[in-house]
Every structure is written in structure tokens, then in C-alpha cells.
Amino acid sequence: MFTGIIEEKGTLLAKEIRGISGSLRIGATTVLEGTGIGDSIAVNGVCLTVTTMGDHFFTADVMAETLRTSSLGELKAGDFVNLERAMPANGRFGGHMVSGHIDGKGTIVDMTAEGNATWIYITAESKILQRVMERGSIAIDGISLTVAQVSPDFFAVSVIPHTADKTTLLDKRTGDRVNLENDLVGKYVQNFLKVAGVLPGEEEQKKKDGLTLDMLQAYLG
Numbered sequence: 140m141f142t143g144i145i146e147e148k149g150t151l152l153a154k155e156i157r158g159i160s161g162s163l164r165i166g167a168t169t170v171l172e173g174t175g176i177g178d179s180i181a182v183n184g185v186c187l188t189v190t191t192m193g194d195h196f197f198t199a200d201v202m203a204e205t206l207r208t209s210s211l212g213e214l215k216a217g218d219f220v221n222l223e224r225a226m227p228a229n230g231r232f233g234g235h236m237v238s239g240h241i242d243g244k245g246t247i248v249d250m251t252a253e254g255n256a257t258w259i260y261i262t263a264e265s266k267i268l269q270r271v272m273e274r275g276s277i278a279i280d281g282i283s284l285t286v287a288q289v290s291p292d293f294f295a296v297s298v299i300p301h302t303a304d305k306t307t308l309l310d311k312r313t314g315d316r317v318n319l320e321n322d323l324v325g326k327y328v329q330n331f332l333k334v335a336g337v338l339p340g341e342e343e344q345k346k347k348d349g350l351t352l353d354m355l356q357a358y359l360g
Contacts, residue, residue: 141181141199141223143234143276143283145172145306149182149222151214152196159203163187163211166196170222179225179239182309184281184318186239209241210280210316219283219307232282232335234283235276236323243267245279247311248293248344257309262293263319270321270329278320282306 149167163182169179171192178189180197187199206212214220226232245263252258261279271277271294275286282302288295303309311317 140226141237141239142226142232143237143278143281145221145224145282147305148219149161151216151218151220153216154214160201162198162200164198165220167222168195170224171197174224180214180225181239181281183211183220184213184239184306184320185241208243209318210244213316219310221306223281237278237283237320241318242321243319244316247315247317249313256297257303258295258297260293260295267319267321268294270325276322280307280317282284282308
């Protein structure tokens with residue numbers, strides 16, 4: 140489990156893709172502290188397992204599914220990446236619950252300055268946008284951010300100077316793709332409601348003692 144609070148910007152030293160899978164070699168310092176082989180590090184929001192380590196680098200394997208669903212395969216040697224170690228049980232919860240399991244990729248369609256902040260507008264597949272809620276949380280390339288605007292075709296976040304300085308987000312340009320992970324709690328709630336058959340448009344047979352829309356309305360007032 141991660142929190143979306145980036146610990147450092149690492150550098151992709153090498154990418155080796157053999158067929159449909161491969162490995163990444165990433166230069167880093169902070170995230171190597173207390174880390175061992177087999178530990179998890181989120182790279183641009185993707186949970187990867189450390190396979191080897193050196194004084195200033197680590198390597199991680201990337202399977203075909205990871206390359207399909209994330210933008211890691213699009214990285215080039217020299218690119219900066221957002222890095223975060225898995226949160227210890229006694230750690231501070233500074234962002235929101237981030238699993239490191241990417242839901243898909245989004246595309247930056249606009250970036251606009253407003254005072255000391257920068258608005259970033261991102262489009263994505265409908266299955267991702269349907270789970271985005273205004274003032275809710277979303278992880279963009281592993282960064283815990285608050286959704287400021289939502290429309291049927293895009294959502295927007297406003298990035299403060301600290302986040303801009305400590306992450307790779309403002310290194311991006313219009314047309315660049317980013318990894319997106321919807322709020323974990325929201326995904327579980329949505330799935331539960333689908334199974335219960337109470338979401339609009341669901342025609343599934345409700346279980347005899349299952350959750351119903353009437354029950355939700357009664358309990359939620």
C-alpha cells in the first residue's frame with residue numbers, strides 16, 4: 140500500500156524489453172534506504188518489486204500486463220520517474236490509499252497557469268472517468284491529487300508549487316500520457332453495488348437478502 144506522497148524523482152537508467160516484457164533499471168537514493176530485494180516501490184504509480192539493488196539504483200521486472208495498462212513502456216532512458224516506497228504500518232498517511240495497481244492511462248489535453256498553481260486537464264476511458272468524483276482523490280503517475288473539476292470527457296486537478304517541484308507532473312506536455320488509479324474505496328463501493336444490482340442500468344437478479352436501493356436510501360436518509 141502507498142499514499143501517493145512522492146519521496147523522490149528517480150531517473151530511468153535503462154529499459155530492456157524482450158518481446159512483451161522486460162525490466163527497468165532506475166537511479167535513486169532516498170527510496171533505497173531500508174529497502175531490500177523483494178520489497179515494493181511505486182514507479183510512476185505502478186507497484187514494482189525490487190529484483191536487484193546497487194548503491195544508487197534498483198531494477199524491477201515489468202510483465203506484459205504492466206506494459207499494456209501503464210505508460211512505463213513509453214519511458215526513455217534519462218526520463219525522470221516518481222518514486223515511493225510502500226508505507227510502513229507505523230507510517231504517516233499523508234495522501235490517500237493507493238494500491239499501485241493502475242486502472243489505465245490518461246492523456247493530458249491542456250495545462251494552464253493560474254496564480255501559483257497549474258491546472259492540468261486529463262482525458263481517459265469512460266470506465267475511469269465514471270469513478271472520478273469532484274473533490275475526491277485520484278493518483279496521477281503515483282501522485283495523490285484532489286480532483287477539482289469533472290466532466291463526461293475529462294477531469295482536472297490544480298497542482299501547487301511544492302507538488303510541481305517534487306514530482307514529474309509539470310515536466311509533462313500536452314499529449315503526454317499518465318498512469319491513473321481511481322480512489323480505492325470508491326472502486327470497492329462501485330463493485331459492491333454492481334454485485335448487489337443497485338446501480339442504474341444493472342439488470343442482475345438481486346440476491347434474496349442482498350442490498351437494495353431502498354435500503355441504501357433508508358440508511359443514508
